[in-house]
Amino acid sequence: MNLYVGFTGSPLDRIEPVRRDAEALATLAANPAALLLEMEDYVPRVANGGLAWRPFTPLPPEQILLLGLIEGIPRFARIDPEAVAAKRTPELMALLDNLSTGEAGTYATARSVLDWHARHRFCANCGASSQPHHAGWARLCPSCGTEHYPRTDPVVIMLAEYDGRVLVGRQPGFAPGRYSALAGFVEVGESIEEAVARELREEAGVIATSVRYVASQPWPFPSQLMIACIATLADDVVTLDLAELEDAKWVNRDQVAAALAGDADAIFGAPPRYAIANSLFRAWLAEG
Numbered sequence: 001m002n003l004y005v006g007f008t009g010s011p012l013d014r015i016e017p018v019r020r021d022a023e024a025l026a027t028l029a030a031n032p033a034a035l036l037l038e039m040e041d042y043v044p045r046v047a048n049g050g051l052a053w054r055p056f057t058p059l060p061p062e063q064i065l066l067l068g069l070i071e072g073i074p075r076f077a078r079i080d081p082e083a084v085a086a087k088r089t090p091e092l093m094a095l096l097d098n099l100s101t102g103e104a105g106t107y108a109t110a111r112s113v114l115d116w117h118a119r120h121r122f123c124a125n126c127g128a129s130s131q132p133h134h135a136g137w138a139r140l141c142p143s144c145g146t147e148h149y150p151r152t153d154p155v156v157i158m159l160a161e162y163d164g165r166v167l168v169g170r171q172p173g174f175a176p177g178r179y180s181a182l183a184g185f186v187e188v189g190e191s192i193e194e195a196v197a198r199e200l201r202e203e204a205g206v207i208a209t210s211v212r213y214v215a216s217q218p219w220p221f222p223s224q225l226m227i228a229c230i231a232t233l234a235d236d237v238v239t240l241d242l243a244e245l246e247d248a249k250w251v252n253r254d255q256v257a258a259a260l261a262g263d264a265d266a267i268f269g270a271p272p273r274y275a276i277a278n279s280l281f282r283a284w285l286a287e288g
């Protein structure tokens with residue numbers, strides 16, 4: 001099936017070699033067709049249903065983030081040296097919900113890198129102030145010479161399946177009625193499958209007998225890689241960790257379909273379309 005996954009499918013050609021080539025970068029920056037992504041406080045301006053861009057005008061090198069090419073046209077964003085870490089607001093999420101997944105993907109790339117700069121101003125090795133480097137895709141410490149790169153934190157998100165039903169859980173901060181797939185950060189030294197099994201055991205006390213990968217998604221709040229899986233369980237006996245989840249329940253395909261359709265009598269509210277949990281539910285339905 002052709003699975004819809006939010007924040008994927010950006011048309012950006014990232015032209016990675018140009019980031020390390022000052023001459024090629026200067027040529028792109030001098031291109032009269034070059035464009036700058038319009039953002040204010042990490043919120044993109046939207047025009048005609050897509051991201052808004054304006055003509056790129058010269059910036060100091062340490063403020064340049066080269067996003068890449070779209071339709072052969074150089075695309076940039078500005079690294080604001082005064083910026084503070086980004087926040088996520090309901091208004092922003094509503095705005096992103098109305099963008100195509102590819103447009104949201106381009107925004108996600110820019111946001112995650114810009115937010116990383118705001119959160120990583122100092123060298124983790126020696127503590128000196130560092131500077132953007134490689135067209136905004138790294139930071140360089142002038143004191144000890146260490147290069148630092150934007151981080152991506154892997155998170156597993158999984159449906160636990162037993163006998164035609166899946167387990168959905170509810171975290172305390174969720175919108176009223178919302179249930180979703182269980183999730184957790186992959187720890188150092190773990191495989192994806194091991195992280196899925198551990199999280200299911202810790203949060204719901206269930207034992208996974210097999211784990212299969214479904215899809216992945218960059219999640220720019222601030223910079224996770226969401227790895228969606230379906231786990232098969234040994235049985236359906238749940239022991240909740242109430243510090244992680246306030247409730248969990250078993251739902252069948254009809255109940256998931258009703259939730260995804262937004263039916264008034266659905267027994268839970270599904271996650272929004274841009275969240276990979278939504279894609280995961282759709283993938284599971286398609287299997288049935």
Ligand SMILES: [Zn+2]
Pocket residue numbers: 123124125126127128141142143144145146
């Ligand atoms: Zn240093």
